[in-house]
Amino acid sequence: MLSKKQLFTKGMIDISPHMLSVIPFGIICGAIGVELGFSPYLVYAMSFIIFGGASQIVFLQVLSGGASSLVAVTSVGIINSRHLLYGAVLSEYLEKLSLIKKLLISYLVVDQGFAESNKFFKKNKNEQHLHYHLIGTGCTMWVCWQISTLSGIILGSFVPAELGLKFTIPLTFIAIVVQDLKKIDHLIVMITCGLSSLLFFDAPFKSYIIIAPVIALFVASLITRLKK
Amino acid sequence: MTWASIIIAGILTYLTRMTMIALVDREMLGDKIKAVLEYVPSAVFPAIIFPAIFINDYGAFIEMNDPKIFGAIVAIIVGYFSKNIIATILSGLISYWFLIFVVFS
Numbered sequence: 058m059l060s061k062k063q064l065f066t067k068g069m070i071d072i073s074p075h076m077l078s079v080i081p082f083g084i085i086c087g088a089i090g091v092e093l094g095f096s097p098y099l100v101y102a103m104s105f106i107i108f109g110g111a112s113q114i115v116f117l118q119v120l121s122g123g124a125s126s127l128v129a130v131t132s133v134g135i136i137n138s139r140h141l142l143y144g145a146v147l148s149e150y151l152e153k154l155s156l157i158k159k160l161l162i163s164y165l166v167v168d169q170g171f172a173e174s175n176k177f178f179k180k181n182k183n184e185q186h187l188h189y190h191l192i193g194t195g196c197t198m199w200v201c202w203q204i205s206t207l208s209g210i211i212l213g214s215f216v217p218a219e220l221g222l223k224f225t226i227p228l229t230f231i232a233i234v235v236q237d238l239k240k241i242d243h244l245i246v247m248i249t250c251g252l253s254s255l256l257f258f259d260a261p262f263k264s265y266i267i268i269a270p271v272i273a274l275f276v277a278s279l280i281t282r283l284k285k
Numbered sequence: 286m287t288w289a290s291i292i293i294a295g296i297l298t299y300l301t302r303m304t305m306i307a308l309v310d311r312e313m314l315g316d317k318i319k320a321v322l323e324y325v326p327s328a329v330f331p332a333i334i335f336p337a338i339f340i341n342d343y344g345a346f347i348e349m350n351d352p353k354i355f356g357a358i359v360a361i362i363v364g365y366f367s368k369n370i371i372a373t374i375l376s377g378l379i380s381y382w383f384l385i386f387v388v389f390s
Binding site: 102106107126130139142146160172175226234238246248252255270273277 | 293302303307336356373
């Protein structure tokens with residue numbers, strides 16, 4: 058049985074390789090906000106209040122493109138609706154916690170943290186304080202996100218755009234799913250999701266980000282039926 | 286006005302994170318749903334990966350000889366065999382750099 062501290066540290070260690078993409082992306086996010094002409098305080102406040110990488114950029118781009126705030130807010134809500142799926146998966150492991158702990162931990166659920174903690178949870182179902190792993194991944198993401206967006210805001214885009222560091226984002230997610238490629242059922246679900254996301258890329262409010270997973274999960278449900 | 290919409294967007298985002306964690310317990314999810322939820326990472330992350338590789342900043346499809354496709358293939362191969370996140374990211378990024386700075390420059 059691991060202690061709370063050990064689990065928290067394990068979470069930090071498991072998420073840290075992803076900082077290779079999170080930190081450059083945070084810097085880019087902060088710099089873009091200021092370049093688009095928004096106040097530095099406002100750009101930073103988003104990292105604290107929304108705390109969701111891609112959705113923050115989209116929010117500012119939509120607004121600076123002249124669309125209404127309703128469109129901007131709707132886009133953020135739709136882009137981040139994928140967290141509902143993460144929550145459904147995590148709820149199984151967090152169900153014993155008190156409501157207040159659930160409410161606090163929820164703020165820390167982000168893509169990479171969910172992915173790494175979920176992998177850990179699946180292998181260590183019997184640990185008593187599992188949620189400390191999620192707190193470890195979430196806090197690490199949070200601290201790095203705040204520092205990197207803040208440095209992008211203050212220093213501007215000191216990471217040259219020519220380096221193409223945005224490309225580390227798909228790479229970080231490839232690292233998350235790559236081991237499941239050998240399972241044919243997962244491979245089918247991934248290809249379904251990927252192709253659907255391209256097909257629906259032009260759907261309003263960036264809704265491809267949730268349409269594609271819904272289609273892929275429908276295919277997954279067909280697969281689970283066939284398996285029986 | 287912008288501040289108000291950031292706060293609303295933040296509340297919405299928080300609700301997407303909190304709703305299922307706070308309101309769902311094990312009894313509510315049948316075995317069938319749990320079996321499908323196993324696929325969530327595979328069903329969500331390609332929607333981040335594919336557009337980031339195949340669609341450029343202007344919303345158009347890239348050419349099939351785009352360096353990003355090569356970088357992604359290298360990352361998949363290295364990641365598959367090394368099972369290492371850092372090796373996956375760096376191999377993809379470095380092979381991408383090799384193409385844009387050395388081969389195509």
